[in-house]
Amino acid sequence: MSDMSFREKSICGTLVAVSVVAALYFWTVVEMLGAGTVNLVALGKLAVSLTIFFIIVEIVFHAVIAARSPRDAGESEDERDRLIDLKGERVGGLLLGIGVAFTIGHIALNSLMESVVSPHSGLTELLSSSHFVTANLLLFSLTVSEIGKYVSQLVYYRRGA
Amino acid sequence: MGKGKPRITNRIRQLRLEAGQMTQQALAERVGVTRQTVIAIENDRYSPSLEVAFRIATVFAVGLEDVFSYDAASDG
Numbered sequence: 001m002s003d004m005s006f007r008e009k010s011i012c013g014t015l016v017a018v019s020v021v022a023a024l025y026f027w028t029v030v031e032m033l034g035a036g037t038v039n040l041v042a043l044g045k046l047a048v049s050l051t052i053f054f055i056i057v058e059i060v061f062h063a064v065i066a067a068r069s070p071r072d073a074g075e076s077e078d079e080r081d082r083l084i085d086l087k088g089e090r091v092g093g094l095l096l097g098i099g100v101a102f103t104i105g106h107i108a109l110n111s112l113m114e115s116v117v118s119p120h121s122g123l124t125e126l127l128s129s130s131h132f133v134t135a136n137l138l139l140f141s142l143t144v145s146e147i148g149k150y151v152s153q154l155v156y157y158r159r160g161a
Numbered sequence: 162m163g164k165g166k167p168r169i170t171n172r173i174r175q176l177r178l179e180a181g182q183m184t185q186q187a188l189a190e191r192v193g194v195t196r197q198t199v200i201a202i203e204n205d206r207y208s209p210s211l212e213v214a215f216r217i218a219t220v221f222a223v224g225l226e227d228v229f230s231y232d233a234a235s236d237g
């Protein structure tokens with residue numbers, strides 16, 4: 001990590017923080033769905049805690065890397081940084097688009113199922129949580145797109161833009 | 162860039178040495194880019210914009226083609 005620029009270190013730190021926070025959140029979501037009991041209050045508390053944790057980690061990490069290389073941290077972005085940023089955004093946008101398309105498919109399939117499934121079958125319970133699943137699918141898509149953006153930016157910094 | 166043989170190569174490292182061992186940081190400050198970008202250009206990992214290319218040539222007081230060369234043969 002010693003030969004990395006401030007921006008690369010910043011992206012690496014954010015990538016790790018986002019990945020850890022997302023893993024903890026979505027693990028809980030999957031566990032809740034597996035158990036068949038969605039506790040929105042508990043999940044809300046977890047989301048707030050993870051958001052605060054993420055902000056603190058970001059502040060501390062950036063303060064540490066800025067203190068270790070103050071000259072790099074003070075540099076404003078140049079044309080290469082902007083190009084890599086744009087290319088990363090393009091990758092992230094593509095991943096988000098795929099996630100949104102998948103979620104639209106999920107909504108369409110649920111609507112279709114609701115019209116054919118009898119109200120007393122076990123499937124109705126699953127379908128009742130479809131808004132929860134849809135919201136989390138969108139959140140998951142957003143997270144994957146952010147992770148894809150950071151990974152692609154790191155690749156462009158290393159291999160050339 | 163980043164794949165195969167680079168089509169745009171440069172002599173920046175050599176020109177820096179000829180200009181009294183100019184550092185990458187000093188060149189970066191005079192051109193208005195980061196040191197990392199100068200490193201990327203020198204290593205053929207990034208082709209700068211025309212404006213930055215002209216600024217680099219101006220720093221060394223040479224023509225653009227004395228700094229950068231284009232391998233037209235790789236166009237096929």
